[in-house]
Amino acid sequence: MQLEFIHKPSGHCENGVVSNLLRFYGKEVSEAMVFGLGSGLFFAHMPFIKLHGMAVTSFRPYPGEIFARVVKLLNVKMKKYKFRDRDKAMERLDEVLLTGTPVGMLVGVYHLPYFPKEYRFHFNAHNICVIGKEGDIYTVSDPVVVDKCTLSSDELKVVRFASGTYPPRGRMYHITDASGIHQPNGEAIRRAILRNCSRMIHIPLPMFGVDGIRYLAGRMRKWEKKMGSKRAALNLAQVIRMNEEIGTGGAGFRFIYAAFLQEAAAVMNQPSLRDFSAQMTAAGDMWRDFSYNAARMFKKRDGDLMTYNILAEKLERIADKEESIFRGLEKLMKNAR
Amino acid sequence: MKIKDVPQDGKILTNSEVRDVCYAVDENGDYKQVISVGWDPKNEAIDYAWETIAEECEEIKKEVIAGNASPLAYHIHRLVMTPDILASYSGFSKREIKRWCKAKHFAKMSPGELQRIADALRIEVNKLVSID
Numbered sequence: 407m408q409l410e411f412i413h414k415p416s417g418h419c420e421n422g423v424v425s426n427l428l429r430f431y432g433k434e435v436s437e438a439m440v441f442g443l444g445s446g447l448f449f450a451h452m453p454f455i456k457l458h459g460m461a462v463t464s465f466r467p468y469p470g471e472i473f474a475r476v477v478k479l480l481n482v483k484m485k486k487y488k489f490r491d492r493d494k495a496m497e498r499l500d501e502v503l504l505t506g507t508p509v510g511m512l513v514g515v516y517h518l519p520y521f522p523k524e525y526r527f528h529f530n531a532h533n534i535c536v537i538g539k540e541g542d543i544y545t546v547s548d549p550v551v552v553d554k555c556t557l558s559s560d561e562l563k564v565v566r567f568a569s570g571t572y573p574p575r576g577r578m579y580h581i582t583d584a585s586g587i588h589q590p591n592g593e594a595i596r597r598a599i600l601r602n603c604s605r606m607i608h609i610p611l612p613m614f615g616v617d618g619i620r621y622l623a624g625r626m627r628k629w630e631k632k633m634g635s636k637r638a639a640l641n642l643a644q645v646i647r648m649n650e651e652i653g654t655g656g657a658g659f660r661f662i663y664a665a666f667l668q669e670a671a672a673v674m675n676q677p678s679l680r681d682f683s684a685q686m687t688a689a690g691d692m693w694r695d696f697s698y699n700a701a702r703m704f705k706k707r708d709g710d711l712m713t714y715n716i717l718a719e720k721l722e723r724i725a726d727k728e729e730s731i732f733r734g735l736e737k738l739m740k741n742a743r
Numbered sequence: 744m745k746i747k748d749v750p751q752d753g754k755i756l757t758n759s760e761v762r763d764v765c766y767a768v769d770e771n772g773d774y775k776q777v778i779s780v781g782w783d784p785k786n787e788a789i790d791y792a793w794e795t796i797a798e799e800c801e802e803i804k805k806e807v808i809a810g811n812a813s814p815l816a817y818h819i820h821r822l823v824m825t826p827d828i829l830a831s832y833s834g835f836s837k838r839e840i841k842r843w844c845k846a847k848h849f850a851k852m853s854p855g856e857l858q859r860i861a862d863a864l865r866i867e868v869n870k871l872v873s874i875d
């Protein structure tokens with residue numbers, strides 16, 4: 407059994423699955439629009455959460471948050487499941503699939519056979535969509551894979567019940583009623599942008615938003631002294647990976663968000679949003695420049711003068727840039743009604 | 744980023760079907776999706792992380808040969824597992840797994856226990872007991 411499902415690859419898995427699912431029900435909402443409506447742009451540097459023994463740096467909100475926001479703003483009726491029993495989780499999937507419904511689900515990437523082995527880390531918040539089954543083989547639409555791919559039921563069971571941080575526990579979801587879904591309108595976009603502004607500039611803690619970027623810069627200046635050059639370089643490598651990881655669309659989602667602002671300019675008939683989009687692109691280019699120079703730190707050749715201080719300064723300039731963008735956006739959106 | 748500047752530094756993704764969808768602007772300043780096969784700074788960051796893991800594995804190997812650590816400790820590290828996650832996949836407790844990371848306790852593991860651990864790591868038992 408195969409559903410008539412159009413698979414389009416996307417930058418980020420969460421937006422990609424939502425966008426692909428909506429298309430199945432005849433609603434064309436781009437990935438960038440999903441990301442923007444979900445207020446998906448973020449920054450956090452959290453020394454109190456560790457991944458592979460290092461502080462976690464994140465360029466997006468907690469997994470599932472974009473999803474939840476979009477579903478609410480577009481009035482999508484969803485049913486969500488979570489399971490304790492593995493076999494029940496697979497049975498329920500088959501039942502729903504047989505009714506002709508594509509099923510989105512959370513999986514861990516560590517055991518995903520079609521991922522390159524270099525990506526085998528315990529990341530458990532990857533989204534895929536199951537769109538068919540022949541015998542024991544499921545057809546899968548994975549947004550980071552160019553074409554549709556397949557997983558055996560054993561493979562699917564393992565990844566649905568991956569262990570580690572934030573285990574997926576067989577979580578799955580599907581649309582139950584598509585009739586009430588509306589196209590993104592100006593008011594939804596306005597609210598989503600305002601929410602994103604508030605998350606970037608108004609969280610009164612130093613680890614989040616533009617302050618978080620400055621916080622990372624401050625800590626970075628002390629890395630080498632505190633933990634030696636080896637450990638410092640590893641921490642830096644982790645920041646680059648989070649920034650440029652598959653699924654970010656480049657530069658820690660900054661380019662996807664710029665694409666969203668461009669679409670928003672058209673929907674809201676608000677040409678100045680296009681200028682903000684161009685500025686966001688510039689911020690993205692600054693992040694790229696940061697990553698490029700940071701990579702010089704761990705293949706250090708003689709005579710290379712790159713230092714953590716220079717990198718930290720780059721981060722501080724990015725923080726200033728993004729702060730001015732979001733202050734401007736907030737002002738524009740508050741007056742847009 | 745302009746479309747012509749989207750990097751195509753194939754390395755890690757080349758032999759897989761996984762690709763990186765990037766967003767870049769065309770000559771009119773409009774955003775388009777461009778499929779990329781990778782970017783050197785990111786490839787290098789990932790390589791660096793794996794090189795470090797490999798170096799740490801060599802250190803653990805020395806400990807195994809010296810008779811302190813067990814091959815299990817080596818395999819856990821090589822497969823970027825943690826005692827915690829392996830406990831959850833295998834059904835043993837974290838404490839048991841940590842004990843078996845020491846050579847003297849590892850030597851007392853039963854064939855059944857070895858099999859369960861090997862299955863959870865998805866390797867063969869004869870691989871689990873060696874460090875080759």
